Amino acid sequence: MSEISKEEKKRLKKEAHLRKVQERKKEAGLVRKIVFSIIVLFILILGAVGFGSYQYVMGALGPLDEESSEAIEVEIPIGSTTDSIAEILEEEEVIASATMFRYYVRLQSEDGFQAGQYELSQDMTLDEIIVELQEGTVYEDYAASFTIPEGLWAEEIFPRIEEATEVPADDFEALLEDDEYLQELIEEYDILSDNILEEDIRVPLEGYLFPARYDLMEEELEAASIIETMLSRMQTEIEQATGDPASDNMHELLTRASIIEGEARNDEERHTISGVIENRISIPMALQMDPTVAYAHGERLARTMFGDTEIESPYNTYHVQGLPIGPINNPGAASIQAAAEPEQHDYLYFYHSPDGEVHFNETYEEHQATVSEYQ
Template sequence: MSEKKEKRRKKHREKLLERQKEASLVRKIVFVCLFLIILTVAGVGYGSYQYIMNAIGPVDESDDTDIEVSIPIGSTTTRIGEILEENGLISNASIFRYYVRFKNESNFQAGDYSLSRNMDMDDIILELKEGMVYQDYQISFTIPEGRWLERVIELAEENTNLSEEDILEVITDEEYLEELIERYEILEEVILTEEIRYPLEGYLFPARYDFVEEEITVEQLIETMINRTSSVLIDNGAAGSQYTYHEILTLASIIEGEARNDEERYRISGVIKNRLDRGMPLQMDPTVAYAHGEHLSRTTYDHLEIESPYNTYHVTGIPIGPINNPGEASIRAALLPEDHFYLYFYHSPNGDVYFTETLAEHEAVVGQYQ
């Protein structure tokens, strides 16, 4: 073998060894980087876990000093959390709100409480649920989910000192409505036109309402209901939605009108999202009834012909406004639609609901009953 060839081979081996060393170094660097990333993620995860565990635990296990707090009537979980944090009984009001929602806790009682910093969050929640109301209610009534504003007014008249005429006069007063729109962020897209039947439809939250006074004003009643709607929207993360508050309540009202249980709510919400994404009309029967201003036992083809900004067979996209006053479950479903490919659903006369992906499948289901 010539000396020249031997030199070339030696040089080639040296380059190969150099490349192997470089590859080994790169592997080590990658391994170290991956290891550091894993450590960082684990550290952040562990830190977050520890932070949450500390937040739901006692603020100070050694401090059993009684702290007097007062929970006003009508307080939301957001407000209760703020009161507890302000008094040093919990470290984070937001975690309290999410923890309560995670555990599906409710029925907190208004009243005066003696609590301490050595109580954990579960102990405090238990106290708030078992406490005694500090005042007797003079007015107490419940608005069921999904009622039209007319029915809400009737229930208010039946259970308070207010008359239907008094309430209607106030909620149709354009000057008062403009004042509310200025004050409440959730009302900023409310439209004051003749096309809107009632601008506050959808904003009068269905719930139990308690008042210690023997007599209340229309404004007090309306604003208490709007405050409740605002709290529910905020507590459920509506501020981060792709939709406006007005659109969320409109979609929730349609879901409320269509769904018969919680499982259906999320699935129907998914159908609505799929239709909106494809630019299809929603074609929801409850919007037709609202457009006609009467509850229909059965929607006919003649009913579908009405030209109304509420009629989703007539307009494409989200209609002009809510068609009832939806509850929290439907609001949550509007914000968290189920992920699927269904574009149609049909409620059969025997109570079953059928979800389908194509028009042919839908027509086949309908054909079995009609």
């Protein structure tokens, strides 16, 4: 066989290289086509979803029925929250979506909704409904108003109500001693259970009277009506905090919340203190929370001494393992939220120093060292 010249070798090598380049171009072209097709398909899907979402949002913000101007009577009760107002509007078929109403109100930072009787219609937009609820018919001629701070005991709440409304504190106390009335409340309110009827419970509705401002009409000035208004508000707050007002765990939740209310000095501490309670219960380890001692004694203690902790009571967490038999005060929304969402950490101890700070520690030795710094 004749030898291939150098020039021929170069030519063949060049042709082979060109063939490879052309093959790669074809492959790259195919890949580009595939990628381009995928991108186009993705854009079309996004467009369809986006258009659908846009249509949904615009539909929710607009009138439910542009052709319907028929008046729909809607009552917004005193103490209603944004969430409860949204549910009422949806139930009365004034708006399409309670969820969209809530999101829109929060996005727009709308507030100032007033209790009252309203005439709304399905041809109103969401913005028009919001304005109406802010400026429409308002309950202005209240017969009485009172405000209950967080953390009070029931026996401290009733005299405050009496002072503001002239409804005798004895009327409230009589109702809480009426087992038949309490059983009716248990059947009416999801947050209540037979736990409140246990023999050693000091005040059956302790922990269930939501602390807030209440504005009352003349017909609401009776003990049963006031109690039920406060219970309704507590049920609403618990639903917002947990999404589930089931009575089988609400007693425990409010018991935890009441301890947090008694111990915390500001909102930043509440979830951390809730985590300490959770950690001690899970070990298990005695809670040893001072506010439970004061409640067991039935008096506000300026300082908890060692002798105070020796009282035998189902409320004293130096005496019983785990939670006390029931709530030790009436907690606010922040403490209920903290009880529902304890912070995850390894702390077992905390100490409030005289300067107002709270110090958390994981071990007893660390805790003792912290206490020693301030004593």
